[in-house]
Amino acid sequence: EVQLVESGGALVQPGGSLRLSCTAAGFTFSRSWMTWVRQAPGKGLEWVANIKGDGSEKDSVDSVRGRFTISRDNAKNSLYLEMTSLRPEDTAVYYCATLRGSSDTRYFDYWGQGTLVTVSS
Amino acid sequence: DIQMIQSPSSLSASVGDTVTITCRASQNIYTFLNWYQQKPGKAPNLLIHGPTTLQSAVPSRFSGGVSGTDFTLTIRSLQAEDFATYYCLQTHKTPYTFGQGTKLEIK
Numbered sequence: 001e002v003q004l005v006e007s008g009g010a011l012v013q014p015g016g017s018l019r020l021s022c023t024a025a026g027f028t029f030s031r032s033w034m035t036w037v038r039q040a041p042g043k044g045l046e047w048v049a050n051i052k053g054d055g056s057e058k059d060s061v062d063s064v065r066g067r068f069t070i071s072r073d074n075a076k077n078s079l080y081l082e083m084t085s086l087r088p089e090d091t092a093v094y095y096c097a098t099l100r101g102s103s104d105t106r107y108f109d110y111w112g113q114g115t116l117v118t119v120s121s
Numbered sequence: 122d123i124q125m126i127q128s129p130s131s132l133s134a135s136v137g138d139t140v141t142i143t144c145r146a147s148q149n150i151y152t153f154l155n156w157y158q159q160k161p162g163k164a165p166n167l168l169i170h171g172p173t174t175l176q177s178a179v180p181s182r183f184s185g186g187v188s189g190t191d192f193t194l195t196i197r198s199l200q201a202e203d204f205a206t207y208y209c210l211q212t213h214k215t216p217y218t219f220g221q222g223t224k225l226e227i228k
Contacts, residue, residue, distance in 0.1 A: 037165075044208065044219055044220075044221050044222045045157075045159075045165065045208055045210075045219045045222075046219065047210075047215075047216055047217040047218065047219070050215070050217075059215045061215075061216040062216065095164055095165075097164075101212070104151065104152045104153075104171065105152055105153065105170050105171035105174065106153055106170075106212040107155045107167060107170040107171075107210075107212060108155070108165075108167065108210070109167050109176070111164035111165060111166075112164065113163075113164060114164055
C-alpha cells in the first residue's frame with residue numbers, strides 16, 4: 001500500500017524559513033517523480049514543484065522560484081520542500097504526491113494527508 | 122501559462138441526477154488533463170486522467186470527455202458520497218495549472 005506522510009508544518013513569521021518533509025512507503029521511491037501541491041485556506045489547488053526520481057530535474061512555479069527548493073533523499077525515501085523568505089500568501093496546506101505518466105498522460109495519483117504552514121506575525 | 126477555465130463554480134443537484142462539469146484550456150493540452158474530487162479536510166482523489174481513463178476503484182458513473190480544448194467530467198446517477206468539490210488539472214506544460222474548482226452541493 002502506498003503511503004505518503006508529510007510533516008514539518010508550523011506557524012512561522014513572515015521572512016522566516018521552514019522545511020517540509022514527506023516520507024514515502026509502498027512503492028519504488030527512487031524511480032518516482034514527486035510533486036508538491038498547496039491549498040490556501042478555503043481556496044483552490046496550486047502546483048508548487050516537481051522533482052525527478054534521481055533528483056536530476058526540478059521545476060517550480062514562478063511565485064516560489066528562488067525561495068523554495070525541492071529535494072529528495074532516496075536512501076531515506078524522503079521528499080523535502082525547503083521554504084525561505086516566507087510570505088503570508090504562502091499560508092496553505094502543503095501536499096506531496098506521486099507524479100506518474102507516459103507519452104500521453106501525466107497525473108498526480110497518490111497524495112499525502114497534507115501539512116499546514118501558517119505565515120503570520 | 123496555460124489557463125484552465127472551469128465551470129460552473131458551483132452546482133446544486135439531487136441524488137440520481139446527472140451533472141457535467143467543464144474545463145476549457147487556453148491552448149492545446151492534448152490529452153494531459155485530469156479530474157480530481159476533494160472532500161472537506163481531505164487530500165484530492167484522482168478520478169480520471171488522460172482525459173478519459175478512469176482511475177482504478179473509481180465508480181463507472183464517472184466519465185471524462187474531450188472536444189478540442191474543452192474537457193468534461195460527467196457524473197451519472199449522483200450518489201450522496203459524490204457531493205464534493207471537483208478540480209481539473211492540466212499537466213501538458215509547467216506550471217501545471219488547476220481549474221478554479223466546482224462545488225457540487227445537494228439540492
